[in-house]
Amino acid sequence: MTSLPLRFGLVGTGYWARITHAPVLASTEGTEFAAVWGRNPKAAAELAADYHVTSYEHIAEFLAAVDGVAFAVPPDVQARIAARAARAGKHLLLEKPIAITEQLADGLVEAAEQGGVASVVFFTLRFLPEMRAWLADVTARGGWIGGTAAWFGSSLLESSPFNTPWRREKGALWDLGPHVVSLLWAVLGPVTSVTADAGPADVTHLVLHHQGGASSTVTVTQSAGEAAWGFEAYVWGSEGRSGAPAAASDAAVALRTALAELTSNAGSGQTRHPCDVRFGRDVGHVLAASQRQIEKRAAT
Numbered sequence: 001m002t003s004l005p006l007r008f009g010l011v012g013t014g015y016w017a018r019i020t021h022a023p024v025l026a027s028t029e030g031t032e033f034a035a036v037w038g039r040n041p042k043a044a045a046e047l048a049a050d051y052h053v054t055s056y057e058h059i060a061e062f063l064a065a066v067d068g069v070a071f072a073v074p075p076d077v078q079a080r081i082a083a084r085a086a087r088a089g090k091h092l093l094l095e096k097p098i099a100i101t102e103q104l105a106d107g108l109v110e111a112a113e114q115g116g117v118a119s120v121v122f123f124t125l126r127f128l129p130e131m132r133a134w135l136a137d138v139t140a141r142g143g144w145i146g147g148t149a150a151w152f153g154s155s156l157l158e159s160s161p162f163n164t165p166w167r168r169e170k171g172a173l174w175d176l177g178p179h180v181v182s183l184l185w186a187v188l189g190p191v192t193s194v195t196a197d198a199g200p201a202d203v204t205h206l207v208l209h210h211q212g213g214a215s216s217t218v219t220v221t222q223s224a225g226e227a228a229w230g231f232e233a234y235v236w237g238s239e240g241r242s243g244a245p246a247a248a249s250d251a252a253v254a255l256r257t258a259l260a261e262l263t264s265n266a267g268s269g270q271t272r273h274p275c276d277v278r279f280g281r282d283v284g285h286v287l288a289a290s291q292r293q294i295e296k297r298a299a300t
Contacts, residue, residue: 005029006032006263006266006267007031007035007066008033008069008070009056009062010022010033011062011069011073011081012072012073013039013043016072020072020255022051024256025070025259028256033051035053035056036055037062059081063084063088067090067266068263068266070259071093074164075096075097075100075174076104078098079104079108082094082111083104083110086111086112086117086119087114090117091117091263092117092262094121094122095122096121096123096179096283097174098280099284100166100174102288105285106281108277112277117271118265119273119276119277120273123275123283124247124251126182128253130245130249131183131245134244139186139187144235144236145214145215145236145237146237148217149180149219149233149244151176151180151219152221152228152231153172153175154223154224154225154229155175156168156171156201156222157226171204172223173196173290174287176222177287178280180220181218181287184216184218184233188208188214189210189211190282191208191210192210193208194289194290196290196291196293197293200223205218206218216235
């Protein structure tokens with residue numbers, strides 16, 4: 001007996017929603033792209049028309065029409081709507097960071113647990129096939145005592161479609177930081193403490209201490225410019241070092257994997273996932289602690 005596909009609604013109508021979320025929702029086996037809601041009703045109607053689905057102006061009607069919700073909106077908007085969706089029993093495909101404040105992140109986790117829903121946070125690197133192959137190798141080998149990662153982005157260029165208000169306000173710590181912390185966490189273990197400092201523009205440096213004694217360093221910025229753009233990471237130990245692959249796959253490939261794993265969990269009643277809302281909260285706590293340190297230094 002074949003189970004019915006899960007009906008998914010999309011919250012968001014911006015660039016990322018249009019180029020990644022909408023096409024993936026419309027083309028992933030086991031899902032039905034059913035609805036769109038956006039803060040701009042006209043944009044929501046236009047996006048919905050492109051995929052022959054229904055747009056909604058009222059969030060309650062939108063939630064009543066779906067089984068799960070994918071989010072492509074700023075984190076402060078996401079956290080509040082996602083908590084409402086979870087309490088209504090809707091499964092969650094979340095963007096990182098799941099929220100900007102610890103209070104909102106904790107509230108979202110509580111709502112997901114109360115609603116008994118499945119959740120996946122789209123930490124892009126964790127769903128890329130080449131990165132997963134590397135993670136499987138290095139975690140099987142073990143013995144790593146340190147790591148380093150750097151991501152030099154260019155989303156804050158005026159010409160970038162990702163140059164959005166929340167990124168200008170929060171910078172690379174909250175935009176790229178979740179990806180990199182998530183990756184190092186997967187290899188070296190949970191982060192137990194962080195030391196943070198800032199450079200020019202939105203340059204951020206982190207020293208992470210991991211459960212078990214390993215440590216790692218992170219540098220991120222969205223102000224590097226196109227010529228300096230790039231990502232690199234490696235872990236090291238007594239047996240040598242291992243470098244992470246370049247993020248070669250299209251983000252849509254990774255999102256399709258995240259969506260497929262979410263629908264599989266939802267169909268089986270499983271609410272736990274390595275990148276679920278709880279993990280999103282834990283990564284967010286590391287970022288929030290980093291932000292407090294940076295702000296304290298700036299004030300002295």
